[in-house]
Amino acid sequence: MPKDGGIGASVVRREDTRFLKGKGRYTDDMNRPGQTYAYILRSSLAHATLNNIDTAAASAAPGVIRVFTGADITAAELGGVPCGWQITDKHGEPMKEPAHPILAVGKVRHVGDPIAVVVAETYDEARDAAELIDIDMTDLAAVVDMRTAETSGNQVHEEAPDNVCYDWELGDKEGTDAAFANAHHVTTLEFINNRLVANPMEPRCAIGEYDENDDNYTLYTTSQNPHVIRLLMGAFVLSIPEHKLRVYAPDVGGGFGSKIYHYAEEAFVTWASKEIRRPIKWTADRSEAFISDAHGRDHVTKAELALDAEGKFLGLRADTYANMGAYLSTFAPCVPTWLHATLLAGQYTTPMVHARVRAMFTNTVPVDAYRGAGRPEATYLLERIINKAAQEMGLDQAEIRRRNFIRTFPYDTPVALQYDTGDYDATLNAVMETADYAGFEARRAESASRGKLRGIGLSCYIEACGIAPSALVGALGARAGLYEAATIRVNPTGSVSVMTGAHSHGQGHETTFAQVVSDALGIPADQIDIIHGDTDKIPFGMGTYGSRSLAVGGSAIVKAVDKVVAKGKKIAAHLLEAAESDIIFEDGQYKVAGTDKAKAFAEVSLAAYVPHNYPIDEIEPGLEETAFYDPKNFTYPAGSYLCEVEVDPETGKVEIVAMTASDDFGNIVNPMIVEGQVHGGLAQGIGQALLENCAYDEHGQLVSGSFMDYAMPLAVDLPNFVVETVEGTPCTHNPLGVKGCGEAGAIGSPPALINAVVDAIKGYGIDHIDMPATPLNVWTAIQNASAKQAAE
């Protein structure tokens, strides 16, 4: 049984009080004395040379303080927006890494590329003045389709011939070819993993403020990882040393990956605030977010699966084009490679896997990690091709998976990972039982009686969370470490302030982390505050993404708590006149083992700060400890999802009748928050599979650039989710035994849903449909298949 408010309890989220009352404090809620406003004039063309920018009229407009262009950035010798990960291609050459200036220089490369910034007394004055800027541009042919980018003859960057950023591979090519040569059956699938716009509720915002007295800078920003921004912006763009730069990300209204990256606007407001000696605020509106926030996914893949006569997987090949967009966003290069190809073993014993990935530059918004980052793409690839193989070989979709499950751990995959633990039968059994897989055909018949086509789709995902250890990711090209830091400050009267490098932007860390500390220290959660987001308060941090916060950040907290308790024992031993080795700490008490002598946590804390009776020769006063935790391995959450849909064959509309998720997240700190995280992931996974379609036309114009055309999932689109977690296999290498749950829903659900849609319409001879399965796409697929059937 969980302790009250401790690990395992569904404690209500403390942060929700302020969020639900509208009292959250977001970046745009902040206003600095003397603040000015920036309006960014962005390119309306996808690809063009910038011949001349005339800012004279804008500079003279009412309220305008200064107008900046690329020329100012060049003159100030600022660095470009850096990339945080370097991929080495299959020839051993570094990826092509073209410059990404803060404001366009010479050329614009996507609709939304910033050309000029007007800084004025008010936002409206800045925007009015921007209309007076006269830009002389020469339109160039745009590179839009990544599949033809190599041969299009048009260059996004001179430095990247044929628009290839890198051509990379992983796995044993000869071995995989041999496996295919011996196959009984080969299934081939060509598909698109559709481009998405993250669309967090809060658009990005940044305020730069320069303090002349101390010669230091503060950047208030909508970030998932303020220390990473300080590192990238300070070191690579503006040459501001860390001690002169504070980055503060207060409440952040959702990120889903899109707020990991360092963006040009952050560097601009920070730098320019010194130029004009006043704070500068920039806030994106929704239209701007569509063309300036990094997009997600966008792969085109050809996959092949080799099987023996029993349906055992012999080998897998994947050939993927991954769209990088016009510039390399912070983690873009690692998403289709180390976060994607490494997951292609999935839950299966496939002995041979070979993946090739070509990353392409196009005249579109940069693409980077979005909830799941690479792992949804890998899961979709595998789980779709497995269902296609089952369909071709006449095997049940659950049975074919069972025949291939990994059942011994630790398991070394052919694509560089070692799974520490897992139990894939457990989640598959659970989901099949909960969703009544056995009773499906009766439900299919009932739907048919109403003219509806019912389908059921399974997906068994695995993901790699808490990307680590630092030495490994460094070898793979990361330009940073991937540990986490925490400080436990025990205040004199025994309350606790926890400084964590993880950043909460919807995940509920203030609640969960307090539960972890409450459990470990035996003090009530209301005695514990979680502090995050401010580089001036937190020792260091790598932030929140990749479901790493609890597994890595929580582990750092546990390590720091351990240090506090160790020091406390020394103090208690002195106070209790016992040997340190006889002191045990439980339920918030330091006790002398085998006696009734004890000192409460708060008494020991007070002694540390009022060291009258204290072992001052042996230990320092005070009770504050910091730990940095570098994980030994990734964690491997896994699960099975079953989706049931009804397709209306007349309109092509898909209705989700049921979505059942069974996950193994290892140990669970707060079941309610975990369930909520899965719900959110499911909504976004369903959005990708059914609704969201980020479409460009051949000129590089974003056709779905607003909510009028970009379909977000609404409550009416979603069924009542059934979400369960199995007993689970705790992670073997972190102190909490936790794995991470933030992305699972978005990873497991798209293939389950598409498998269900294909199952529903397979009677027409359909074996694949691309996402999103909109009414138009489903209807068109049925039309084409019916025409084909009629012709045969």
Next chain:
Amino acid sequence: MYAFDLARPADLASAVTSLQTEGAQALSGGQTLIPVLKQRLSQPSVLVDLSGIDSMKGIRRAGEFLIIGGGTTHGTVAGSAEVASAIPAIASLASKIGDPQVRNRGTIGGSVANNDPAACYPSAVIALGATVETNKREIAAEDFFQGLYTTSLEEGEIVTAVKFPIPVAATYQKFEQPASRFSLTSVFLAKMGDGSVRVGVTGAGADGVFRHAGLEAALSADFSAAAVDGVAVDAGMMSNDLHATPEYRAHLVKVMTKRAIAALS
């Protein structure tokens, strides 16, 4: 948005006067106009807020007609007992527009004046052969809608009410565009007192809302799904976008018409 002056007339006459100012524009629920202004796609000098004009609000039945004031919100229409008893299809149509926030601001006058090709109301207006009443005249539905976002309203003319003949039976079958949730292809079908059947289609036409003569003739003769099968719906007159091809829209016209028949059978 650009700066503008705001006039808040309390009666129709002062609204008409205010609208005579150069560059003046009427503002009703603002559910279309405000987003347009925010994007700086329009720059009126004066916005004349019609929401304070009581005479433009309300719903009443006059003999064989249901009259809805131009300033009446979709929410009011959706919840009105008068509408529910006279033409329940209109209550149902209004209840499917946008979300509660939109329905509590947006008005029928704004909707018909805007003539968005994906708007719901215009299909009811033409299918029922309603009359659009303005501060100057009465305009028959046929003459009112003039293609995408275009009506026969003159500069400064205000839609004060829409007068709907009460049909024997009617239904609105909406098929939503997946993103905007406006109409992708929707059908308003009415059986009139004279035995005729009228079919208004919105969301689909390249020139905006239209009546389908072929469907009307076939259904007036034989009110059945089979009759629909025999009618050719020309994809050539349909619009094309990310969400639907002309062929898909033409197909949906028939599907929604059949659903309308089923709903009334």
